[in-house]
Amino acid sequence: MGGWFMPGFFMVIFVAAIIWLIFRRQPTPAPHGLSCPKCSGAIHATYFRCPHCGDTLKHNCPNCSRIIEHDWSYCPYCNESQSTNAESTGSS
Numbered sequence: 001m002g003g004w005f006m007p008g009f010f011m012v013i014f015v016a017a018i019i020w021l022i023f024r025r026q027p028t029p030a031p032h033g034l035s036c037p038k039c040s041g042a043i044h045a046t047y048f049r050c051p052h053c054g055d056t057l058k059h060n061c062p063n064c065s066r067i068i069e070h071d072w073s074y075c076p077y078c079n080e081s082q083s084t085n086a087e088s089t090g091s092s
């Protein structure tokens with residue numbers, strides 16, 4: 001007696017575990033959504049360098065030495081222009 005109870009009980013546990021995994025997996029993918037502009041690897045907002053390709057993600061402002069993003073054109077702290085790439089090729 002009760003031979004059907006235990007398989008049914010484990011079946012309920014099994015289904016509940018699957019449902020739990022599905023609902024648990026939803027908030028996990030891409031918690032920040034940040035990716036390296038060079039290799040598209042997953043990076044954190046506080047990373048200075050990409051751990052995958054070593055690309056520089058942040059640098060210090062040459063004027064106020066504060067940490068700014070690598071792709072920022074101007075320093076938001078001192079308004080210093082960051083376009084110091086010296087790309088003077090367009091100077092016709």
Ligand SMILES: [Zn+2]
Nearest residue numbers: 036039050053
């Ligand atoms: Zn990278």
Ligand SMILES: [Zn+2]
Nearest residue numbers: 061064075078
């Ligand atoms: Zn600055």
